[in-house]
Amino acid sequence: MSDSQKSTVGDSQRPLVDLQCGRHTYPDGTVGIHDVAFSVSPDEVVALVGGNGAGKSTLLEHLNATLVPDEGELVVDGTEITGDNESLARREVGFVFQDPDTQLVAPTVIDDVAFGLQNDGVPPEEARRRARAALERVDASHLEGRVPHYLSGGEKRLVGLAGVLALDPSVVVLDEPLAGLDPERSQLVADRIRQIRELVSVVLSTHDLGFAAEIADRVCVMADGDIVGSGTPREVFYDDTLLERANLVPPRVVRIGRAVGLDSTARPVTEADLVTLLDDETETLADESREATH
Amino acid sequence: MSDSQKSTVGDSQRPLVDLQCGRHTYPDGTVGIHDVAFSVSPDEVVALVGGNGAGKSTLLEHLNATLVPDEGELVVDGTEITGDNESLARREVGFVFQDPDTQLVAPTVIDDVAFGLQNDGVPPEEARRRARAALERVDASHLEGRVPHYLSGGEKRLVGLAGVLALDPSVVVLDEPLAGLDPERSQLVADRIRQIRELVSVVLSTHDLGFAAEIADRVCVMADGDIVGSGTPREVFYDDTLLERANLVPPRVVRIGRAVGLDSTARPVTEADLVTLLDDETETLADESREATH
Amino acid sequence: MTTLSNHVPDPRLVTAVAEHGDGPLHRVNPWTKVGTVGALVLAVTVFDRLVLLAGLYVAVLVVYGSAGLPYRRLLGWYTLPLLFVVSVAGPLAFLEPGTPVWGAVSTPLGELSVTWAGLVLFAELGCRSLTVVTFALAASMTTRYTHVAYVLGRLLPRPIDQIALLTYRFTFVVLETLEDLVTAALARGANLSEFWANRRLYARILGTTMLSAIERSERLVKSMEARGYDGDITLYGDVPRPPALELAVVVGSYVLVVGYAAVAVYEVGL
Amino acid sequence: MAHIHLGEGSFPLWALVLWTTLGVALVSAVVYRIRKGGIETHQVALAGIGAAASFAVFQLNIPVWGGIHMNLTGLVGVLAGPLLGALIALVVNIFSAALGHGAVGLLGANTLVNATEAVVAYYAFKTLLRMDWDVFPAGASAATLGLSAGAVLMGVIIVVSGVNGSALPRGDLAVAVAGLVGLNLGVAVIEGVLTGFVVQFLASVRPDLVGVTDRAARGESTGVTA
Ligand SMILES: Nc1ncnc2c1ncn2[C@@H]1O[C@H](COP(=O)(O)OP(=O)(O)OP(=O)(O)O)[C@@H](O)[C@H]1O
Ligand SMILES: Nc1ncnc2c1ncn2[C@@H]1O[C@H](COP(=O)(O)OP(=O)(O)OP(=O)(O)O)[C@@H](O)[C@H]1O
Ligand SMILES: [Mg+2]
Numbered sequence A, B: 001m002s003d004s005q006k007s008t009v010g011d012s013q014r015p016l017v018d019l020q021c022g023r024h025t026y027p028d029g030t031v032g033i034h035d036v037a038f039s040v041s042p043d044e045v046v047a048l049v050g051g052n053g054a055g056k057s058t059l060l061e062h063l064n065a066t067l068v069p070d071e072g073e074l075v076v077d078g079t080e081i082t083g084d085n086e087s088l089a090r091r092e093v094g095f096v097f098q099d100p101d102t103q104l105v106a107p108t109v110i111d112d113v114a115f116g117l118q119n120d121g122v123p124p125e126e127a128r129r130r131a132r133a134a135l136e137r138v139d140a141s142h143l144e145g146r147v148p149h150y151l152s153g154g155e156k157r158l159v160g161l162a163g164v165l166a167l168d169p170s171v172v173v174l175d176e177p178l179a180g181l182d183p184e185r186s187q188l189v190a191d192r193i194r195q196i197r198e199l200v201s202v203v204l205s206t207h208d209l210g211f212a213a214e215i216a217d218r219v220c221v222m223a224d225g226d227i228v229g230s231g232t233p234r235e236v237f238y239d240d241t242l243l244e245r246a247n248l249v250p251p252r253v254v255r256i257g258r259a260v261g262l263d264s265t266a267r268p269v270t271e272a273d274l275v276t277l278l279d280d281e282t283e284t285l286a287d288e289s290r291e292a293t294h
Numbered sequence C: 001m002t003t004l005s006n007h008v009p010d011p012r013l014v015t016a017v018a019e020h021g022d023g024p025l026h027r028v029n030p031w032t033k034v035g036t037v038g039a040l041v042l043a044v045t046v047f048d049r050l051v052l053l054a055g056l057y058v059a060v061l062v063v064y065g066s067a068g069l070p071y072r073r074l075l076g077w078y079t080l081p082l083l084f085v086v087s088v089a090g091p092l093a094f095l096e097p098g099t100p101v102w103g104a105v106s107t108p109l110g111e112l113s114v115t116w117a118g119l120v121l122f123a124e125l126g127c128r129s130l131t132v133v134t135f136a137l138a139a140s141m142t143t144r145y146t147h148v149a150y151v152l153g154r155l156l157p158r159p160i161d162q163i164a165l166l167t168y169r170f171t172f173v174v175l176e177t178l179e180d181l182v183t184a185a186l187a188r189g190a191n192l193s194e195f196w197a198n199r200r201l202y203a204r205i206l207g208t209t210m211l212s213a214i215e216r217s218e219r220l221v222k223s224m225e226a227r228g229y230d231g232d233i234t235l236y237g238d239v240p241r242p243p244a245l246e247l248a249v250v251v252g253s254y255v256l257v258v259g260y261a262a263v264a265v266y267e268v269g270l
Numbered sequence D: 001m002a003h004i005h006l007g008e009g010s011f012p013l014w015a016l017v018l019w020t021t022l023g024v025a026l027v028s029a030v031v032y033r034i035r036k037g038g039i040e041t042h043q044v045a046l047a048g049i050g051a052a053a054s055f056a057v058f059q060l061n062i063p064v065w066g067g068i069h070m071n072l073t074g075l076v077g078v079l080a081g082p083l084l085g086a087l088i089a090l091v092v093n094i095f096s097a098a099l100g101h102g103a104v105g106l107l108g109a110n111t112l113v114n115a116t117e118a119v120v121a122y123y124a125f126k127t128l129l130r131m132d133w134d135v136f137p138a139g140a141s142a143a144t145l146g147l148s149a150g151a152v153l154m155g156v157i158i159v160v161s162g163v164n165g166s167a168l169p170r171g172d173l174a175v176a177v178a179g180l181v182g183l184n185l186g187v188a189v190i191e192g193v194l195t196g197f198v199v200q201f202l203a204s205v206r207p208d209l210v211g212v213t214d215r216a217a218r219g220e221s222t223g224v225t226a
C-alpha cells in the first residue's frame, strides 16, 4: 500500500495533539529542542526525520507529556495538559520507546500488555480481555504467556505496540520502530503500523528515509532541535536545500529517480511509484520506437 | 565506488583467518552457530547477512577468539589459535562491537584508542603517536581530547574503529557498523570502511542489504546458525530461494531492477549499476525510436 | 566466558534449565517448593546430630539428581557456600574443646590441634549449609520464570515486590552489558587476570555497568510513567494451590521437624 | 575468597528468630518511610535496576586472593541512598539465596549486615564530600568504612548468636571470629579502593549521580536524581 499520495489531512479538523514548545532544556543544560510547533491530525501518519541528536526523541516525548516544555503548552483533544491531567495525555497518546527492553517491565507478555490498563484502574478480568484483543490486533496472540526476556527484537516491539494499543489511544508514537530489526521483521512491524493506522494516528521517527517515504502522509525534517521543514514525502525528499540543511541524503528511490531524469516531472518517492514510472517510460519509448518503425 | 564487481579473491592465496567451527553452544544451552566453515582472504570485504538471531555476531566473535568453538579450530595467518596464543588472534583480527558504548572504556578518546596498544606493551609515547595516526586514518583527529561517553553514535563508532586500526590488524571485524546511525553518519562510516579496505580485509554484519551490496566483495547468508549460501552480491541477491530460506527481502535496487525487467540480463545490485543500466536502456530505446523515425 | 565466574550460578543458565527442562521437580507446585525450603531451614537449624544432618543432605542430593540436574556443576557452585563454612567453622575446628584428632601443633598462640568435636562441628555446619543450598538451587532450576515472578509478587510487601520484579526482569539485561564490556576489553588484549595492574579498567567496567544500569532506570521511569505507573506491576500468571498430596508432605515435614525438635532437642515433656 | 555471607544453619533457632525479627523491623521501617513519601516511580526503577546491577556484578570474578566476588554494596549505598540501599540489600540477598549463596533462614541477618554497609557508606561519603575531600579518597574511604562496619556487625552477630552445635565459650568464639572479621576487613579495603575508582569514574562522566554537582543536591532522602 502506498500512502504517500494521500495529502495531509485537512487543517480544518481539530488536531488530536497540538504542541507549542518554547524550548526544552535537559537538566544538564543541553537544549533538546527549540521553538517547535507540532500537531497531529486525525488519521494521519507523520514521520520525523533528521540526524542523530536533531531532537526527534525529545519532541516525541513531549507529545504525551513525558517531557514538559520550559515554556509552551500541550493540548490534547482540545484540553490543555497541565500537571494535573497528564494522565489524559498518557491515555490519548501511546508511546512505544526505541529500546524495547525498557518498555517491557512485567514478567510475562500478557501482564505487560495489561500493565497500562491496570494502572488505569481497569478491573483485572476486563484488563486481561482487552490485553488479549490488543495482542490480536498486532497478530501476536501466540506470545501471550511468553517471558519478555526470551522474545526477539521484533516480537518485543510488537508487544510494546500492543501494550500501547490496549489503552485505546487516539495517537500512537513510535521512536525508531525499525531499529535493529532484520528486513523481514522490519516488514512485519511496518505492516502492523499500516494496519493500526486505520484506527489511530501515528507519529514515528526513523533514520530509514525509504521507510518514511513509504509509510508517511507527512514528513517533518528536524535539525538542531528545530523543525526545519515539512510536507508530503514528495515535497520533502526532492527538496535538496532542506535535506542538506538537515544533513540528510535523499532516499534511494529518489536518488535513482533523479539519476534517470524523473525528478522534474513525476518525482517518485516509493518503490511502487518508481517501478510504475519506469515501466511506463520504457513502454512509451518502446511504443514510440515501435510506432516509428511501422 | 562500486566494489561488487570485483570477484572473490583467489582461493589460491592463504586465507588470513580460517575458522572451522563444529558448533558453539552458549552457557545456557542455546546453540549460537552450527557447523560453520568461514575464511577471510587478503584484501576482501565480506558481509554477513541474515535475520535476527541467525548467528552473525556469534560467528564474528569466533574470528578473534572472543568465543571459542565447542569443537573445531581457528587458524590465523597460518597459526592455529589455542588457549596460549589468543593474543595473536586478538592482534591480527580487530573487532568493533555493535554497541559502541561497551567498547569505549577510557576517560578520553586518545586514551581509548591507545588502550589496545598499551595492553600490548607499547610504551606510552609511542602508543599515543600511533593512536593519533589511527584517529587520523578515520578522520577523527578532532575528537582526541573528548570524553567517549558524550560522543554521538557515529563518532563513537569511528573511535572504536580507530582503536582497532591502531593495532595494525590484518582483518577488521565490524558488527552492525551502521546500527542507529543517521544517513549522513552512515555514509561517513561507510566511507571510512571503504578507505581502510585498502589496508586490511574487512568482515562485517549488517541488516542493510543495500549497504552489503554496495560494499562487499562477497556476501555470506546466515540462517539458524548456519551459512546457507554465499557468493558475490549479484549472485546472492538475485537468488530467491536462498534469500527466502534466510527470511530476507532483496535490497531495494534489486527489487526495482527486477520490477523493470533487468533481472534476467544485467542484474544490477548497486545504485550505480541500476542508474547506468536504466540510462542505457532509455537511451537505447530512445535511440531506436529516433533512428526509426529518421 | 572465562572472567564471569563458574563458582556462581549464572542466572541465565538457571532460568534456561527451569524454562526448558521437564523433570519430576518441574512438575511440583512452586508453593510446595517454597514450603519445603522453609522446612529444610528449620530442620538444619534444630537438628543436632551429624547423622541426621548428613542423612538430610543425602536425601536432598538424591532429589537434586532425580530432577535431572547436573551434579558436576554443583561442585563449582559449592565453592562459595563452603568457603563461608570454612571461614566460620575452620577456626572452631581447632578451638572446639575435646579430644585432639592427632598430635597438637605448637604455635606462638599455644598448642593447637583439630579436635573430634571440632571436626564433627565442621561436618555438621557443612551439611546444614549444603542441604539448603542444594535444594534452593534445585528449586530455582525447576521453577518457571513466571512462577518465580508470581511467588515473589505474592510473598513480598509493596514496594519490595515491585523492586524484586524489576530486578528479576533486568538482571539478564545488565548481565549482558557486563559481559559485553568484558568481552570488548579482552578483544583488545586487556589482561584481566591481574587485578592491581588493571584496577582502573575493572573500575571502568564496573562503573560503566552501573552507569548503564542507572541510565536504563531513567529510561524505564519514562516508559513506566508513559503507561501511568502507579506503583503496581500486577501479575496475571497464577500459581495454583498445591495438590493435597504435596500439601500433606509439606505439612508432614514441618510436623516431623517440630516434633523431633520438641522431643529430642528441647526435651519437651509429653 | 569472597565477601563472607553467613551460611545456612550457622545459628541456633532463637538467634535465627532474633535476627529475622530485627531484619523485618529494619525493612518495615524503611518501607514505612518510603510509603509515607509516596512511592515514586524513579525510586522503584532505580532500586530495581540497581539491585539487578549489584546482583550481576557479583558474577564477575575479581582476581585477588584466588578470586573474590562483590556486590559493591558500598557503591550502591552511595548511588541509591540509605533507604533504597537497604531495600536493594534485601532484594539482592533474596536472589542470592535462591542461587545458593547466602542463606534463606539468615536473610534477616545478612540483610542487616549489607544494609549497614550501604547506609554507613552513604553517610560517610556525604560527610567526607562536605569536608571537601576529593571524590576518589571520599568514595574509597566511605566504602571501606561501610564494609568494615558490616564486617564488624557480622562478627557481633556471630558472637551474640553462638555457632549452632558449638560448645565453645563466647570468649574463645570471639577470638575465632576476630580472624574472620579481619579477613573481611581485608576484602573491605580492596572493595573500597575499587569503589573509589568507580565513584571517580562516575563523577567524571555523570557528576550528578554521585552528588558532586550543585543540581544534585535535591533528593536528600534517597540521594537519587533519577
Ligand atoms: N537525557 C538527556 N540529557 C541531556 N541531553 C540530552 C538528553 N537526551 C538527549 N539529549 C540531547 O538533546 C539533543 C536532542 O536529542 P534527541 O535524543 O532528541 O535526538 P534524536 O533526534 O532523537 O537523535 P537520534 O537519532 O540519535 O535518536 C541532543 O543534543 C542530545 O545530546
Ligand atoms: N550470550 C548469549 N547467551 C545465550 N544465547 C545467546 C547469547 N548470544 C546470542 N545467543 C543466541 O544465539 C543465537 C545467535 O545469536 P547472534 O547474536 O549470533 O545472532 P545475530 O545474527 O547476530 O542476530 P542480530 O541480527 O539480532 O544481531 C540466537 O539464538 C541468540 O538468541
Ligand atoms: Mg532518538
Ligand SMILES: [Mg+2]
Residues within 6 Å of the ligand: B056, B057, B058, B098, B175
Ligand atoms: Mg548480532
